[in-house]
Amino acid sequence: MSDNIESETTTTTSETTETLGSSEPVENPSLEKDPSDWTTGGEPMTDSQRSYLDTLAREAGEEITADLTKAEASEHIDRLQGKTGRGQGS
Template sequence: MARQTPSENPKLDPKDTSNQIKDPKDWTTGSEPMTGAQASYLKTLAEQAKDEEAFDPDLDKAEASQRIDALRHETGKA
């Protein structure tokens, strides 16, 4: 298999930072309502953590992501 160059595969370009993980508070769509997948996963994690108050259907995408990360850590799924 031929070796790919950064121009053929942008994941290989060290100057391209568009694929980097960004802090949720820096997301351009972070203030939009959380996705269905986020809501489902957050609900599941809240139940596993026995913390029903951790689920709030009014969270935005960024808030949901942060809460998911916290609950993943709390439940040992991180």
Template sequence: MTDQDPRKETDDWKTGEEPATGPQLSYLETLAREAGEEVPEGLSKAEASRLIDEFQRRSPRTD
């Protein structure tokens, strides 16, 4: 991330410890399936975001 990047680190999110949202989980399931991974249960918003980033890097759809 650069100084001009408006995204906050997930550790700095005020709502990061809240449960992952439905859209996050849905997208995460799609990416996990493509990556041959499973989505752990009980993810927070921040954890889901980090996994989305990780799975996106390995997904053929984002090449």
């Protein structure tokens, strides 16, 4: 028995292929939704938010209440990232 190997033929056309994202980061503050407008913003913060917020608060020398909503946690994370220099992109 022999193995059948199919070859692929690539055809180049002038059509543009739709893509999502960008090969280069683009800063556009209008694309960010305010946490207070999130549909789930009133839910308790996620375990990931809690863990990251704990790390940031320790690095910043702050204590933050642990009963935050997702939106509140996000706002604290943004603030503490600025204070600690984390998450600022290289």
